[in-house]
Amino acid sequence: MSDDLRRNMALFPIGIVMKLTDLTARQIRYYEQNDLIQPARTEGKQRLFSFNDVDRLLEIKALIEKGLNIAGIKQVLQMQEPAMEQTEITTTSEEKRKDMSDKELHQLLRQQIMYRDATRHGEGALIRGELSRFFH
Amino acid sequence: MSDDLRRNMALFPIGIVMKLTDLTARQIRYYEQNDLIQPARTEGKQRLFSFNDVDRLLEIKALIEKGLNIAGIKQVLQMQEPAMEQTEITTTSEEKRKDMSDKELHQLLRQQIMYRDATRHGEGALIRGELSRFFH
DNA sequence: CTTTCTGTGTAATATTATCTAACATCTATT
């Protein structure tokens, strides 16, 4: 069983995730609705979250607290998640650009730069994988 | 946050534990009823299991499959759990003896010896902490 | 300074998951 698979096992109901992340159910569902997370579902359609999901929610929360909006968070997440090559990142960015006005894009870039500045030094580090510190 | 505390955090509802251990809800509740596990409860009285609980259930399952009964499992578990000094183990054993007929005690000892023989070599090793292999 | 949009709160209702308790069943022991 691969390590990656373990962290992606659907384990937690939303109630536990609420306590783990200090987010409300409303927030968690809203983030899912906006494709920031894709938790698994039970046969009866109830959400089941993995370690990775909880980690991601913790990161989303940190970004929210820094003032990013959903679009900005989406960009930041997909910018670090796939760990793909530079060419692919560029391609994705170009595609995104088609659906955005210049003003929107500039705002996003400003937000992201601020985020990177904030996290480069100080309290903002070590967001991703924070849950790893709670369990082995 | 101590490592021990992390493994004792109440996280999983019984449905997840069923899948994780391949035990039925009936079995899990029965083992609780017989004091083999003490899962936490939500405010609404629903069970919440920790990593340690799941580990313990996996061990209980292995012992069940070896033919041990509840009393035998209880002995084996409390024999390795507290990790206490030799004198204390003896004391506990003596106390237990008071409530048992000789025949019962002999049967238990026979079972435990068989268990130790079975686990000393072969497939029965590494029962406790098995869950650690599924998650970090 | 209104208007609009975003993110979240809240309430209502429906459905799923779990709980307890009781009785049934099967196996091994007496």
Next chain:
DNA sequence: AATAGATGTTAGATAATATTACACAGAAAG
């Protein structure tokens, strides 16, 4: 055959979650 231990199964109650709709405050836009 009778008994006890471990589990299956069912019924009814309660808890947890899902979805949807409406409300609302603050930010953004006009």
